[in-house]
Amino acid sequence: MTFKVLLQYILPHRFLSRLVYWGTRWTFAPWKNWLISTIVRNYDVDMAEAAQPDPLAYQHFNAFFTRKLKPGARQADGDPAALLSPADGRISQAGKIVDGRIFQAKGQEYTAAELLGDDASAAPYRNGRFVTVYLSPRDYHRVHMPLAGTLRETVHVPGRIFSVAPFAVEAIPRLFARNERLVCHFESPRGPFVVVMVGAILVSSVATVWDGLVIPPYASSIRRKSFAGQNITLERFAEMARFNMGSTVILLLPETLAELDGLAPQQAVKVGQRLGVCTREN
Incomplete structure (x- = not known):
């Protein structure tokens, strides 16, 4: 078992998740802008397809993370079946x-x-x-x-x-x-x-x-x-x-x-x- 997998068993999952839940909704601009910019840069997020393409315009990190897309950015396959x-x-x-x-x-x-x-x-x-x-x-x-x-x-x-x-x-x-x-x-x-x-x-x-x-x-x-x-x-x-x-x-x-x-x-x-x-x- 690798150390990374071992951590999955010993970390306090719910405690950490509660912390992140609140941290991703904190509207303090330097904090949320740093988080958003880090994800956009490290994961090469395509903001051009977002309804709001400016990543720093979102109220907090979670608003960015659950962002809407522009109309037509996704379309259903044309076959109704x-x-x-x-x-x-x-x-x-x-x-x-x-x-x-x-x-x-x-x-x-x-x-x-x-x-x-x-x-x-x-x-x-x-x-x-x-x-x-x-x-x-x-x-x-x-x-x-x-x-x-x-x-x-x-x-x-x-x-x-x-x-x-x-x-x-x-x-x-x-x-x-x-x-x-x-x-x-x-x-x-x-x-x-x-x-x-x-x-x-x-x-x-x-x-x-x-x-x-x-x-x-x-x-x-x-x-x-x-x-x-x-x-x-x-x-x-x-x-x-x-x-x-x-x-x-x-x-x-x-x-x-x-x-x-x-x-x-x-x-x-x-x-x-x-x-x-x-x-x-x-």
């Missing part, structure tokens, strides 16, 4: 779920039941498909709908807040099923699907378009929230949530809902880009 990428970033892994097990990296795997918080919710995805997208600090951090769907339920699953950078994903067993996360269950005309917002160290904060800030507070037990009868329906490509700091999105699909294209690990993707094709509606 195309399954869309929910986020900018890189494919961590993608493919078939085998008997409920999802491949993480280099011999690491976890189960759909662990990820979603219970066996019953995982049943439709037992032999389905999954796509895992890693968002780095340079990426656009708003998450969009891969296809149209009606929100059924969210499940806030407590856990650790390990880094989700490639070094940690390769070294820490069942990482995505251990980190704090928000599971969003949707129903589409083609069947159910799940978008999982996985938190990461520094800050592990998630906001949705229907509920605002959801994480923090951090959970000590599983928290379920039903949206049955509320008719919260989001169109394909619509914004659904955002990460306050970087993380990972995992998409789960039933076996008969869609077929994935040949997605390769570390392949760069953008919101709205085709990931596969959906089957025809029932």
Whole structure:
């Protein structure tokens, strides 16, 4: 075990995340300008596509980090049957779920039941498909709908807040099923699907378009929230949530809902880009 991986186990995750949460919202100009300039420089952030292209015009670091893009900077694939990428970033892994097990990296795997918080919710995805997208600090951090769907339920699953950078994903067993996360269950005309917002160290904060800030507070037990009868329906490509700091999105699909294209690990993707094709509606 490397020292960098060892640190992931011994650092006070939630304490550090709380500090960073407040630090990224501090409006003191020298502080926020230094933070923003450091990220723009070190990660070569493309500010030309941002609705506000001046990085120092943002009120605080988190406003910069969750910045809107200019109209037309991202567009949905023209095929209405195309399954869309929910986020900018890189494919961590993608493919078939085998008997409920999802491949993480280099011999690491976890189960759909662990990820979603219970066996019953995982049943439709037992032999389905999954796509895992890693968002780095340079990426656009708003998450969009891969296809149209009606929100059924969210499940806030407590856990650790390990880094989700490639070094940690390769070294820490069942990482995505251990980190704090928000599971969003949707129903589409083609069947159910799940978008999982996985938190990461520094800050592990998630906001949705229907509920605002959801994480923090951090959970000590599983928290379920039903949206049955509320008719919260989001169109394909619509914004659904955002990460306050970087993380990972995992998409789960039933076996008969869609077929994935040949997605390769570390392949760069953008919101709205085709990931596969959906089957025809029932």
